[in-house]
Amino acid sequence: MPQRNIKKCDKIDTMKIFIYIFIAVFLAPLPAEAADPIKPIPLSIKYDRKKAELGKILFMDPGLSSDKSVACVSCHSFDHGGADPRPVSVGAHGKTGHVNAPTVYNSYFNFRQFWNGRAKDLKEQARGPLHNPVEMAMDKAEIERYLGESGFYVETFRNVYGVAPTYENALDAIAEFEKALITPDCKFDRFLRKEVQLTALEKRGYRLFKTLGCATCHNGINIGGNSFQKMGLIFPYPWKESFPDRYHITHSPVDKNVYKVPTLRNIELTAPYFHDGSVPTLELALRKMAYHNLGFDLNAEEVEALTAFLKTLTGEPPTIIRESR
Structure with missing residues (x-):
């Protein structure tokens, strides 16, 4: 793995030490050969x-x-x-x-x-x-x-x-x-079902997704949507009183900038990104997430590979919409 440009804090306090220990113990990146942290969406579900x-x-x-x-x-x-x-x-x-x-x-x-x-x-x-x-x-x-x-x-x-x-x-x-608004049969789901192969670039992006730590929060059937996490875990992200974060529910200061992890399915279609809609491109979103939540910068090759992987998560439009258009 290339040498990482880790950002250094001007001042390490007790809380930051605790955060680093928490990451090392509970949010450790997955090895590239680990079992797939993502599950395919079913091709259909029952509804009335x-x-x-x-x-x-x-x-x-x-x-x-x-x-x-x-x-x-x-x-x-x-x-x-x-x-x-x-x-x-x-x-x-x-x-x-x-x-x-x-x-x-x-x-x-x-x-x-x-x-x-x-x-x-x-x-x-x-x-x-x-x-x-x-x-x-x-x-x-x-x-x-x-x-x-x-x-x-x-x-x-x-x-x-x-x-x-x-x-x-x-x-x-x-x-x-x-x-009924499910989007099955994306390329990555078909890869998991052993129906297609990913390109070399897409495979590299998926390996990075696991080894860099992205899959720690973005996992499961919706590749997110199954936990709350802090935006700005390592390097703080701007907070505003008007943001509807967990702080609005719990009134606990530790829940400022804590949100439900968003799904990554169809991510190439859903710009702008983040809760504040401030990031116009997927590439910039990757760079900002790596900095604020992982504590390092991504290089151009990593951004390219991760973007290629994320684009394999675009599924078929929901059947109930396609049938009426």
């Missing part, structure tokens, strides 16, 4: 198709926002890997948020929802944007009134749920649609 189709309509309906200008899809674009290509989203009445909207694709596999994990599942997650004053700015009564005044929705909800539209059933339908 009628509920999901209704959820898709609701997901794309700007009528669920207070000024009828934005829908869920406005901030989770199907053309950008289920994410928002803007650093922060623009909601009802032109209001802006404080965080980059993460991809909705494969969110079913996340252990919690939102950057700070404040929602336990997709249905609970769906409540947030509908009520957030800088997103859709609606309330339960307004949503039920809007749906109940639509002959189409009344008929469709009765067909799917057996009753007229309700707020809870609307959330249930949206969650079922989001459950």
